[in-house]
Amino acid sequence: MDALYHLDTTSPLLQFAEDKLQIIALSFMALVYIFKVKWILSFKAGKERQAPTGNPRTTAQKGAVYSLFNIFMPWSMPSTRQHPFFYLQFGIFHVAVGTSIAMSIIIPYFPQLIANEAVIFALQVLFGLGCVIGLGRFIRRTVSPYIRAISTPDDYFSVALLTVWLAFAFMAAPNNRAETEFWLLGYFFLTAFFLFYVPFSKISHYIFYPFTRWYLGKTLGRRGVYPLPLNAGNEPLSRLFANTKPLEGK
Amino acid sequence: MGMQRSYKCERVIERLHKKVNRQVVASLEACVHCGMCTDQCHYVLANPGDVTYMPSYKADKLRKFFKAHIDWTGRTFPWWVSARSLYTDQELEELKDTVFGKCTNCRRCSINCPMGVDMATFNRMARGLLVSVGVMPEGVAVVAKDQWEIGNQMGVLREDYIDTLTWMEEELQAEHNDPAIKIPIDKMDCDVVYSINPREVKYDPRTIADAALIFHVAGENWTMASEGWDMTNFGLFNGDDDLGGAVARRCYEATENLRGKKLVISECGHGYRSTRCEGQNWGQKDIPFAMESSVITMLRYIKEGRIKVDKTTNTEPVTYHDSCNNARSCGMTEEPRELLNLVCTDFREMHPNRAENFCCTGGGGAMSMSEYTPRRLKSAAVKAAQLKATGAKCVVTSCHNCVDGLTDLIRHYELGMKVTQLVNLVANALIIPERRHAAAVGGLEGYKILLADDEPDTLAYFETVLADHGAQVILATDGDEALDLARKEKPDLITLDLSMPGRDGGEVFEILRKDPVLSQTKVCIITGKPELRRLIYDRPVPPPEGYLTKPVSEDDLMLNVRKVLEHTHHES
Ligand code: SF4
Numbered sequence: 001m002d003a004l005y006h007l008d009t010t011s012p013l014l015q016f017a018e019d020k021l022q023i024i025a026l027s028f029m030a031l032v033y034i035f036k037v038k039w040i041l042s043f044k045a046g047k048e049r050q051a052p053t054g055n056p057r058t059t060a061q062k063g064a065v066y067s068l069f070n071i072f073m074p075w076s077m078p079s080t081r082q083h084p085f086f087y088l089q090f091g092i093f094h095v096a097v098g099t100s101i102a103m104s105i106i107i108p109y110f111p112q113l114i115a116n117e118a119v120i121f122a123l124q125v126l127f128g129l130g131c132v133i134g135l136g137r138f139i140r141r142t143v144s145p146y147i148r149a150i151s152t153p154d155d156y157f158s159v160a161l162l163t164v165w166l167a168f169a170f171m172a173a174p175n176n177r178a179e180t181e182f183w184l185l186g187y188f189f190l191t192a193f194f195l196f197y198v199p200f201s202k203i204s205h206y207i208f209y210p211f212t213r214w215y216l217g218k219t220l221g222r223r224g225v226y227p228l229p230l231n232a233g234n235e236p237l238s239r240l241f242a243n244t245k246p247l248e249g250k
Numbered sequence: 251m252g253m254q255r256s257y258k259c260e261r262v263i264e265r266l267h268k269k270v271n272r273q274v275v276a277s278l279e280a281c282v283h284c285g286m287c288t289d290q291c292h293y294v295l296a297n298p299g300d301v302t303y304m305p306s307y308k309a310d311k312l313r314k315f316f317k318a319h320i321d322w323t324g325r326t327f328p329w330w331v332s333a334r335s336l337y338t339d340q341e342l343e344e345l346k347d348t349v350f351g352k353c354t355n356c357r358r359c360s361i362n363c364p365m366g367v368d369m370a371t372f373n374r375m376a377r378g379l380l381v382s383v384g385v386m387p388e389g390v391a392v393v394a395k396d397q398w399e400i401g402n403q404m405g406v407l408r409e410d411y412i413d414t415l416t417w418m419e420e421e422l423q424a425e426h427n428d429p430a431i432k433i434p435i436d437k438m439d440c441d442v443v444y445s446i447n448p449r450e451v452k453y454d455p456r457t458i459a460d461a462a463l464i465f466h467v468a469g470e471n472w473t474m475a476s477e478g479w480d481m482t483n484f485g486l487f488n489g490d491d492d493l494g495g496a497v498a499r500r501c502y503e504a505t506e507n508l509r510g511k512k513l514v515i516s517e518c519g520h521g522y523r524s525t526r527c528e529g530q531n532w533g534q535k536d537i538p539f540a541m542e543s544s545v546i547t548m549l550r551y552i553k554e555g556r557i558k559v560d561k562t563t564n565t566e567p568v569t570y571h572d573s574c575n576n577a578r579s580c581g582m583t584e585e586p587r588e589l590l591n592l593v594c595t596d597f598r599e600m601h602p603n604r605a606e607n608f609c610c611t612g613g614g615g616a617m618s619m620s621e622y623t624p625r626r627l628k629s630a631a632v633k634a635a636q637l638k639a640t641g642a643k644c645v646v647t648s649c650h651n652c653v654d655g656l657t658d659l660i661r662h663y664e665l666g667m668k669v670t671q672l673v674n675l676v677a678n679a680l681i682i683p684e685r686r687h688a689a690a691v692g693g694l695e696g697y698k699i700l701l702a703d704d705e706p707d708t709l710a711y712f713e714t715v716l717a718d719h720g721a722q723v724i725l726a727t728d729g730d731e732a733l734d735l736a737r738k739e740k741p742d743l744i745t746l747d748l749s750m751p752g753r754d755g756g757e758v759f760e761i762l763r764k765d766p767v768l769s770q771t772k773v774c775i776i777t778g779k780p781e782l783r784r785l786i787y788d789r790p791v792p793p794p795e796g797y798l799t800k801p802v803s804e805d806d807l808m809l810n811v812r813k814v815l816e817h818t819h820h821e822s
């Protein structure tokens with residue numbers, strides 16, 4: 001597909017960055033993903049022989065589907081229920097990243113979709129929030145002894161990369177070639193780098209997400225655990241956001 | 251030059267390649283180190299600030315060497331993803347300390363991870379890797395050895411097991427003044443084969459007696475097996491699928507050999523999970539019978555009106571602790587509550603509960619690892635707080651491990667609560683019908699019964715009892731005579747001794763079953779040599795309707811005769 005270039009205002013470098021470079025990067029990422037999926041499929045899936053247990057209204061399939069969409073039901077897990085602000089950040093951050101990827105296709109090929117000022121404003125709010133959340137996540141990773149203890153260089157780099165990339169997305173959203181070419185260039189080069197880097201980093205978690213969730217859900221569905229009933233924790237409202245406080249030992 | 255790797259580490263890595271399956275690989279790859287599982291683990295909550303208890307930190311101990319050997323990035327740029335192989339036995343010891351001593355495989359973090367990382371499953375796998383090279387807590391080694399060698403995880407010998415069952419049977423009979431209450435052993439073709447935890451034999455035989463009483467009142471046709479009766483499975487805890495498969499197969503084969511229709515599993519979380527769910531996977535075995543938890547059986551009896559209960563006998567405030575294996579791995583959360591509400595007047599929910607409940611801290615085999623006891627009791631602070639908040643005087647749980655774990659923590663935190671199981675509460679609430687005396691059985695008028703036995707005393711005794719109740723009784727003293735009289739008199743019921751002169755009881759039975767005219771005649775085997783029962787059950791004909799072992803009391807005889815004849819009556 002030919003990009004709808006604003007030939008008068010677009011430099012050859014930006015033309016390359018937003019078109020050819022993206023296609024190369026995307027193709028590379030797709031190729032590596034195919035290998036990754038093939039790789040994981042090369043491991044045998046465990047087989048469940050037993051007759052279903054638990055609530056007869058659930059099945060392996062229902063459990064698997066529930067599990068896949070679990071993340072959209074923050075009430076379904078204590079970890080999200082007890083930390084609603086964290087969950088909100090998680091949601092905004094992921095929506096911002098997804099939108100930023102979409103924008104890398106919209107700008108060169110469908111710029112009219114984001115020509116409206118209100119849309120640009122909405123995008124900038126989203127990217128801005130995403131960037132602030134990313135920064136917060138980076139700081140949390142550095143400051144919290146818990147998170148620091150499990151962080152790898154890849155964890156730090158990935159969140160830093162996404163944060164900077166969202167900052168560039170924020171600046172590039174107006175798609176004003178004359179005035180913001182620097183930001184557009186930065187945004188597209190970072191997008192390409194991101195696409196090259198993702199398959200080798202933890203950012204590729206979404207490739208594994210369907211596998212982990214599907215298999216966990218299938219097992220727990222067959223066992224009548226998933227879908228969890230709404231009253232799974234059966235916690236009165238007053239306890240909803242509180243954790244059980246341990247008793248003092250002797 | 252690369253670091254020298256110990257022999258054990260070599261073996262562990264070799265085995266890792268064989269053990270990982272798609273689910274485990276996905277779980278090991280998918281963690282994003284978000285930390286959301288952190289405060290969902292009881293160890294973390296009870297040890298604030300100690301990062302080594304974090305689920306993801308513990309998981310990374312395995313993940314690091316998985317990445318170093320199996321993941322591409324980890325193999326190419328290990329430092330970038332903190333991948334590190336295992337080199338020394340000391341590192342294996344450290345791994346042991348984590349996977350056995352800092353995680354009970356309770357699966358609470360698994361259901362709290364947005365990515366669906368199933369930490370408990372690969373923690374079990376890591377245990378299995380270590381066990382394969384002999385690195386494990388001593389208690390784990392001892393229990394696994396007992397289960398391999400003696401067939402049950404507490405090393406209970408066959409004679410002790412049988413003695414306990416006999417003792418409980420006698421206790422029940424004396425307590426209820428009813429010799430008809432039995433704990434049958436190796437009875438063929440029963441509707442229920444009841445399997446138990448060896449802990450019941452060793453420390454808590456009352457649970458066996460309570461279950462037997464419930465079966466008796468429900469009129470269940472049940473038995474226990476003399477072999478393969480242990481439904482617990484240490485393979486779940488030590489991660490050894492071979493042990494898990496062998497133990498589960500033993501239990502399944504016992505039921506198959508007895509031609510049982512259903513295997514009922516007494517209240518034990520890990521036993522239920524292992525036997526009902528995982529055992530078939532480990533043992534690569536499909537089974538021809540159904541399986542159910544005794545909790546479901548007891549609830550069914552009440553719903554079907556087979557037993558009646560009076561909840562006012564259990565008035566103490568009780569709460570319920572969901573065993574992790576029952577709730578998070580088998581979905582058994584509602585049945586125990588339904589049952590509790592039927593047998594208790596004051597049931598108080600614990601929070602959080604069901605699949606979100608916290609571990610009792612005795613799970614995952616923790617009770618057998620004494621070196622970690624202080625750690626276990628410290629982490630039990632979470633459970634203690636939960637228990638205390640209920641204000642209950644008694645905690646009910648459907649798991650023997652939980653009974654031990656809870657008892658220990660209740661003592662440690664001085665909570666002054668009792669721990670009990672549903673079977674005890676149901677037995678306590680059970681309304682025991684008036685003993686069904688022979689006199690109450692009702693007349694046998696109109697029934698013709700042929701008695702075949704070579705002992706004149708036995709014949710005379712049976713004849714008196716049956717004739718007193720109105721039956722028309724015909725006597726045969728050997729097999730051939732029995733056949734002749736059967737053809738001539740066409741009785742409603744034939745009682746057959748197994749060892750008789752001429753044709754033995756087994757032969758007579760087969761001829762009767764194959765005779766087009768007599769094949770439907772009801773047969774009750776009455777023998778003083780139960781070891782000969784295979785003479786009957788191995789024959790290629792439908793089994794007898796009744797089976798009694800001599801000496802036979804009047805009550806037993808009448809109950810069985812009545813049961814068999816009632817069956818005839820219903821059928822006709
Ligand atoms: S296991 Fe799940 S919840 Fe825990 S850190 Fe990893 S991704 Fe997050």
Ligand code: SF4
Binds near residue numbers: 290291354355609
């Ligand atoms: S399985 Fe249970 S004990 Fe183990 S880390 Fe997870 S929450 Fe903690």
